[in-house]
Amino acid sequence: MGRAEKGTSIAEFREKLSGVRGAVLTDFRGLSVADITELRSLLRKSEVEYKVVKNTLARLAVKDTGLEGLTAYFEGPTAIAISRKDAVAASKVLTTWGKSRPTFTIKGGVVEGRVVGSAEIAELAAVPPREVLLARMAGALQAPITGLVRVLAAHLLGLACALDQVRQKKEGAA
Numbered sequence: 001m002g003r004a005e006k007g008t009s010i011a012e013f014r015e016k017l018s019g020v021r022g023a024v025l026t027d028f029r030g031l032s033v034a035d036i037t038e039l040r041s042l043l044r045k046s047e048v049e050y051k052v053v054k055n056t057l058a059r060l061a062v063k064d065t066g067l068e069g070l071t072a073y074f075e076g077p078t079a080i081a082i083s084r085k086d087a088v089a090a091s092k093v094l095t096t097w098g099k100s101r102p103t104f105t106i107k108g109g110v111v112e113g114r115v116v117g118s119a120e121i122a123e124l125a126a127v128p129p130r131e132v133l134l135a136r137m138a139g140a141l142q143a144p145i146t147g148l149v150r151v152l153a154a155h156l157l158g159l160a161c162a163l164d165q166v167r168q169k170k171e172g173a174a
Contacts, residue, residue: 006057013053013061022087023110024094024121025073025080028052030103039097043081046089052079069115073107087111088124095125 017023028036043050055074062070081090091109098104106118116124127133 009054009057010061013058014065016049016082017062017065017067017110019084020082020110021085021112022083022090023080024090025070025078025107025109026094026098027076027105027107028079029077031101035101035104039094042093042097043090046083046093047085048081048083048090048093050079050081052077066113067110067115070108070110073109078107088127091121091125095122 031039040050053074055076055078058074058078058080059071062068081094083089088111091106091111094106098106106121108115108117109121110116111120111124128136
C-alpha cells in the first residue's frame with residue numbers, strides 16, 4: 001500500500017468516525033467467513049456498517065480527533081461496527097450475536113462522541129429500546145393522576161352504594 005493510498009484510507013476512516021453516533025471495536029479471531037457474513041447481514045439490517053481496519057492507519061486516523069482513547073483498542077485483529085442513526089444499535093447486535101461465540105470479543109467503542117469500554121458497551125446493549133423507555137416514563141407520569149382518580153371515584157362509589165342501600169331499605173319497608 002503506497003503513501004497516497006494510506007493517506008486516502010486514513011482520511012476515509014476519519015470521515016467515517018466524524019459523524020458516528022455509535023461505534024464498536026471487536027476482535028474477530030477464530031471466526032469463520034460464514035460467521036462474519038452472518039454478522040454483517042445482521043448488522044446491515046440495523047443499518048450498521050462492519051469493516052476490518054488496519055490498526056496503524058486507525059491510530060493515525062483518530063489522532064487529534066477527540067477519539068484518541070480508541071488508540072488503546074487498536075491491538076490485534078480489529079473490526080469496527082459503525083452506526084450513524086442509533087447509538088446503541090451496533091452494541092445490541094454484537095453483544096447478542098457474540099454470546100454464542102466465545103472467541104468473539106468486544107474491545108470498546110464510541111457512544112455519542114464518548115470513548116467507552118467493553119463493560120459499558122454490554123450495559124448499553126441491555127438497555128431497552130427507546131419506545132419502551134418512553135412508555136415506562138409515560139406510565140410513571142400517569143400513575144399519580146390515575147391514583148387520584150381512583151381515590152376520588154372510591155368516595156363517589158361509596159356514596160352511591162350507601163344511597164342504594166337506603167333506597168333498598170325504603171322499598172323493603174313500603
